[in-house]
Amino acid sequence: MEYTNALVPDASSEHPLVISHPEDQPVCNPNVVIEPSHKFKTLQGYEAIVLTNAIPKPRKLILDHADHLLAVSGTNSLYSIRMDECGNPNVMLLIDQSSIGNQIFAHGLAQYADHIYVTTPSSVWQFNYVDGQHTPLTGGIKVLDNINIDDDSAQPDIAIDPFGYAYIPRTVTELHENVEPGHAIIKRFNFRQIPEGGYDFDNDGQVHAIGANSHGSMSFDAQARLWGIEAPLGTVDRSDMGGDITEKGLAGEINLYEFPMENYGFPYCFTEYDLSSYTANGLGKGTQWGHPMFMNETMDLDSYCQTLDNSQQPAFPLTSSSNAIAVNFYMGESCSVGDLESMGTSVGMPCNWTDTPIVAYHGQEGGPEGHSVVHLGMDDLGHRPRWDKREEIIFEAAEPCSSDDLPCISPVGLAVDSFGRLLLAATISNEIFRVNRIYNPRAAQELTTRTMQKKPAARRKKAEQDAAEAVDTAKEKKDESLENDSEDQDSEKTQKSQRYQDVKCSKAKN
16 A cells, blocks of 8 residues: 555455564553543444643644644644654643734644644634744744634634645634625635735635535545535424424535535525434435525525535535534555454554545534544545445444533544554543554464465366366367368368369360
């Protein structure tokens, strides 16, 4: 698998082989064991530990090119977490409010070239940064303003693609009948050439998505396509659908913002998740319907919403109670193969998860669902979402939590290090977890041996097929030879007859 030094077994090859490098695997753990705030469960064949609980309310996570972890804190600051490969952390404050004009930190955090970018509810700030830097950052400049002017509760993210284009959403935090034009959009700005004085959100940039109330962390896939999460606001009560359908009938969304200027329906349309317990009139998961707040007798809002040009269908409909907050595309770093018998050939996530989404569910306080991190399946051939595949729960709280109990484990931020290990930030419990596949130094040999043991039977079957084909081929050649001999004999008789006639004619002339 490219630079990962892992070869995936190929059942069709003559000599299947998996190569593993035990000396390159980080199999050690931090020196100090930190007890988690709550019991948790992991996917079979995986394990998790708490790396640190020293960062207050960690939110979005990113890793720089030196595998150095940065975390936005809900206490208006940015932290650096320097770790060795075992995970022993050293935490340093990089930026506080004084560095961004005493504004409030929002959710956004991104790296591009030699800079780090952080967001406030209304602006984006740029700081010079060197990979692995573990000293406070100074000299920040505002490079974009007027994202949200009157809404200090907004949490805009920032995602910068490999070409230097920054995507920034303007969200709506409270649904009402008069959503202003220019809200619930995503705009694109060229961060390779930021003008002096910076950008103005209203007057600069290009609108990339309309009706897209994106929140939480956005992500790019391997094709540099932008993905993001939208959650329904408030309740949806439609008498023709059985009343309040918010709990199970309403879907959150993961959207693919692939092409510019497409409309994703907010606020006029909502997405169906499962209406079967409410009404027989549901049209299936992912169907778009008119929001009751905007329905009237002048137009059929359901038909409007079910027209693709007016409202794009989500890539993944999600249960609204899960409260999805972050999506991260795993790019196959140090990916692993194996099963529950062999365990993994590395500590990384599975190779067949490459270029597919991992999603953080923040959950609801005291609710039985959410509080987890899941993997969503996609079709390998067309790279399309597979709604029929069940979510694979990588990590989840083992029991519901409430405000009267210890703080919930509520995942918010996601990142993957160069070893393929998943890092997740739980903002309420102040924890950053590391999840890895259980590594077995003998896994590669076990997989190879097991595959080789299957070869004799396969070889016998192939030998039998080859023998049968050889018999058929020999028979075909024999039949062809006999046919050719017959044709040659007929030709020779014809030639002799012609020569006889020629001689006869010659004698007659004489």
